[in-house]
Amino acid sequence: SQTIHQWPATLVQPVGSPLSLECTVEGTSNPNLYWYRQAAGRGLQLLFYSVGIGQISSEVPQNLSASRPQDRQFILSSKKLLLSDSGFYLCAWSIDSGMVQFFGPGTRLTVL
Amino acid sequence: AQTVTQSQPEMSVQEAETVTLSCTYDTSESDYYLFWYKQPPSRQMILVIRQEAYKQQNATENRFSVNFQKAAKSFSLKISDSQLGDAAMYFCAYRSSQFSDNYGQNFVFGPGTRLSVLP
Numbered sequence: 001s002q003t004i005h006q007w008p009a010t011l012v013q014p015v016g017s018p019l020s021l022e023c024t025v026e027g028t029s030n031p032n033l034y035w036y037r038q039a040a041g042r043g044l045q046l047l048f049y050s051v052g053i054g055q056i057s058s059e060v061p062q063n064l065s066a067s068r069p070q071d072r073q074f075i076l077s078s079k080k081l082l083l084s085d086s087g088f089y090l091c092a093w094s095i096d097s098g099m100v101q102f103f104g105p106g107t108r109l110t111v112l
Numbered sequence: 113a114q115t116v117t118q119s120q121p122e123m124s125v126q127e128a129e130t131v132t133l134s135c136t137y138d139t140s141e142s143d144y145y146l147f148w149y150k151q152p153p154s155r156q157m158i159l160v161i162r163q164e165a166y167k168q169q170n171a172t173e174n175r176f177s178v179n180f181q182k183a184a185k186s187f188s189l190k191i192s193d194s195q196l197g198d199a200a201m202y203f204c205a206y207r208s209s210q211f212s213d214n215y216g217q218n219f220v221f222g223p224g225t226r227l228s229v230l231p
Contacts (some may be wrong), residue, residue, distance in 0.1 A: 034219075041187055043203065044225040088155055093122035099207065101219060 002027035005049075006091050006104040013111055019078040021107050023091030026072065032092040033074040034101065035066055038088040050074060086111045114139045116206050116222035124228040125194045132179075133225050135204030145162045145207040146187045147178065151224070152200040160202070163187065165209070191227075199229045 003026045013019060025031050035047040046059045046064035056066050063082060067075045074091060091104040125131035132166045137146070150162040163171045163180050170178050175195075179188045191198055204222040 044195045046219065071206060085216075090155075090157060092157070099209075100147070100159060100203075102159065103149075106155045106157075 002102070004091060004093055004095075004102060004104040006089075006107050008107060009105065011110070012039045013081050013109065015111055016080045017047070019076070019081050019085070019109070020074040021089055021109075023074040023076075023080075023104055024072055025093045028072070028093070028095055030071060031095055034066065034092040034094075035074065035076050036092065037088040038090060038106075040087070051086055051106065081111045083111050085109065113205050114141075114208070114220045114221050116204050118202075118204055118222040119227050120225045121223075122228070124230055125140075125191070127194055127196060128188060128228050129194055130192045131194055131227065133191075133202050133227065135187045135189070135222055136186065137185050137206050137220075139185070139206065139208075141208055143209040145209060146178075147205040147207065148176070148178070148187075148189045149203045149205060149221075150198075150200045151203065152195045152197075157203075161189070176178075187217075194229050196229050196231065199227055201226050 005024050007022055032052045036044040037047055038044050048056055048058055048061055050056050053068055055067045064078050088110055089107045089109060092101040094101045117136045119122045123131060144165045146163045148159045150160045155221045161171050161173045161176050161178055163178055165182060166224055170180050175192045177190045201224045
């Protein structure tokens with residue numbers, strides 16, 4: 001069966017520090033991968049998506065970036081965090097032409 | 113662009129009773145998919161149910177069922193025999209059926225409805 005992992009589960013970082021969140025999927029090949037951000041009490045905002053290794057599309061301009069160095073690995077990064085980057089970050093994957101998305105457990109990021 | 117609206121920010125239901133969560137969407141497409149996701153306090157997003165727009169029959173998963181009204185662009189979720197574990201945020205989502213390299217552009221989520229279950 002397929003599983004999706006995210007780490008770390010929680011992270012507290014000072015403003016201006018770098019960020020690296022990792023997402024890996026097991027049990028499937030060539031998945032579509034997504035990064036979402038969820039502010040407190042709000043819906044999901046799509047940040048990045050990838051249909052293959054090295055292929056990244058951005059939905060919202062920001063100081064965040066994403067990379068896909070391997071087929072089942074998706075990384076969310078920042079060189080300098082802002083206070084507004086605080087939130088809950090969810091990674092998701094899909095197959096079958098992207099009909100259903102399955103989500104990871106998420107990372108809670110607090111920027112102080 | 114497609115939009116998804118959930119007009120009820122919060123709902124509550126008595127344990128063992130039935131509750132209906134509303135969702136409307138806007139699209140010019142004729143073929144698409146609709147989903148309900150549940151996000152409990154653990155924040156894990158869980159797929160509850162999905163509906164293909166070309167199917168007239170409403171989807172059902174145990175205590176969860178939908179009322180899909182294509183002409184009205186409405187997709188409500190009914191939870192029967194509510195349980196304490198049903199307390200969560202519920203998100204309605206839309207997915208175009210069109211194949212595209214831009215898969216990410218084809219998932220649209222509503223703002224969510226927070227459901228409380230009263231013992």
